[in-house]
Amino acid sequence: MNIEETYRMLGVGEQVLRLGEEVLKELEPRFRGIDRIAEINQGKVLAAMQKNRVNATHFAATTGYGYDDSGRDTLERVYADTFHTEAALVRPQITCGTHALTVALSANLLPGDELLSPAGKPYDTLEEVIGIRSSPCSLKEYGVSYRQVDLLPDGSFDYPAIGRAVNERTRLVTIQRSKGYQTRPSFSVAQIGELIAFLRRIKPSLIVMVDNCYGEFVEENEPSDVGADMTVGSLIKNPGGGLAPIGGYICGSEACISRCAYRLSAPGLGQEVGANLGLMPAFFQGFFLAPTVTASALKGAVFAAKLYERLGFRVVPTGEEERHDIIQAVELGSRRGMEAFCRGIQAAAPVDSYVTPTPWAMPGYDSEVIMAAGAFVQGSSIELSADGPIREPYAVYFQGGLTWYHAKLGILLSLQKLVDDGLIRL
Numbered sequence: 001m002n003i004e005e006t007y008r009m010l011g012v013g014e015q016v017l018r019l020g021e022e023v024l025k026e027l028e029p030r031f032r033g034i035d036r037i038a039e040i041n042q043g044k045v046l047a048a049m050q051k052n053r054v055n056a057t058h059f060a061a062t063t064g065y066g067y068d069d070s071g072r073d074t075l076e077r078v079y080a081d082t083f084h085t086e087a088a089l090v091r092p093q094i095t096c097g098t099h100a101l102t103v104a105l106s107a108n109l110l111p112g113d114e115l116l117s118p119a120g121k122p123y124d125t126l127e128e129v130i131g132i133r134s135s136p137c138s139l140k141e142y143g144v145s146y147r148q149v150d151l152l153p154d155g156s157f158d159y160p161a162i163g164r165a166v167n168e169r170t171r172l173v174t175i176q177r178s179k180g181y182q183t184r185p186s187f188s189v190a191q192i193g194e195l196i197a198f199l200r201r202i203k204p205s206l207i208v209m210v211d212n213c214y215g216e217f218v219e220e221n222e223p224s225d226v227g228a229d230m231t232v233g234s235l236i237k238n239p240g241g242g243l244a245p246i247g248g249y250i251c252g253s254e255a256c257i258s259r260c261a262y263r264l265s266a267p268g269l270g271q272e273v274g275a276n277l278g279l280m281p282a283f284f285q286g287f288f289l290a291p292t293v294t295a296s297a298l299k300g301a302v303f304a305a306k307l308y309e310r311l312g313f314r315v316v317p318t319g320e321e322e323r324h325d326i327i328q329a330v331e332l333g334s335r336r337g338m339e340a341f342c343r344g345i346q347a348a349a350p351v352d353s354y355v356t357p358t359p360w361a362m363p364g365y366d367s368e369v370i371m372a373a374g375a376f377v378q379g380s381s382i383e384l385s386a387d388g389p390i391r392e393p394y395a396v397y398f399q400g401g402l403t404w405y406h407a408k409l410g411i412l413l414s415l416q417k418l419v420d421d422g423l424i425r426l
């Protein structure tokens, strides 16, 4: 079977395939750059595993309290060495990215302290954690105040306003690397480093936390390399490599991480408890695969950008821009366009490929939302997935792809559905 037959079997017609191949030719230098970063990050992860003498005993399951869990402790050393930090907390008991961020914030903020976001509004779920939208057990309820400095219209940091916002109560600064589901640009590690240096000149005692969700292994460096005290993320995104079925991580200074451990378990217990429940093989192997899995997702994002740009759609970021996370937005301009795109992504999935995604009124959103995902791990967004609110500018946010070939198929099928529905003519 040749390539044309393979794609025909999967539902992609000749014209769509030909256009895809044309676009791919232009992307060769770009893909080499992505591979080069994956190579560097693969080296970092391997060196950390070798240095910590990872061996088969580390894959054993523990239960109950999990005292003397050498697999768990070694995994945390491997994360710490990869992120170049003193310590790390990497646990299945951290249920998601929001939970990891909540642990990091609530462990290091005390009543009377102020939290500062110098990069505008944080990720949706953090609004309730902070108390921007009121919620039981928010930081606000515990007497932690919040201040926000919005980004300038061009998406850059408003340094003078940030300078004015830091006061005697400011204790912790939260910086979100990825745009998430906003339209602002994502920040590079270098930009984050400049902001951290600026903040430290004003107030050296500040604790800086970076929400690193979707950013791991996209660049050669991580926020922890440019001065972040805590770098935080989810294991069902990049660093889990698609194999971790749950979990979150916090890498950072010994002082911050030990407080996080006391917050996660209990004062006095800290990092000593927390059984691994047999998840160590998935966590170690997923982390080992994460640099190349992230590269696959990045190739998918760049390919989607180039392909849809060529067809006249607005894409964020563009096919040429540097990447700082794995999210790609494509503005399809209509509800029907979003539905067709998502049908293609869904049809490409290894799981639930026969399902038709339809818009629904999701709690917490002011418009209907459509989602396409056929994942081995529920809700995993390092696996190929797309979603978006049904409203202007009718943008889908597309991310993931455990292998580049799967990401490629998903994008080709999304275009095929748009063509089949008469929304695009090739």
Ligand SMILES: *Cc1c(COP(=O)(O)O)cnc(C)c1O
Pocket: 096, 097, 098, 099, 123, 125, 176, 178, 179, 180, 211, 213, 214, 234
């Ligand atoms: C995914 C994400 C989170 C956390 O989300 P969970 O769904 O709780 O894992 C936080 N911040 C950003 C930028 C994210 O992309």
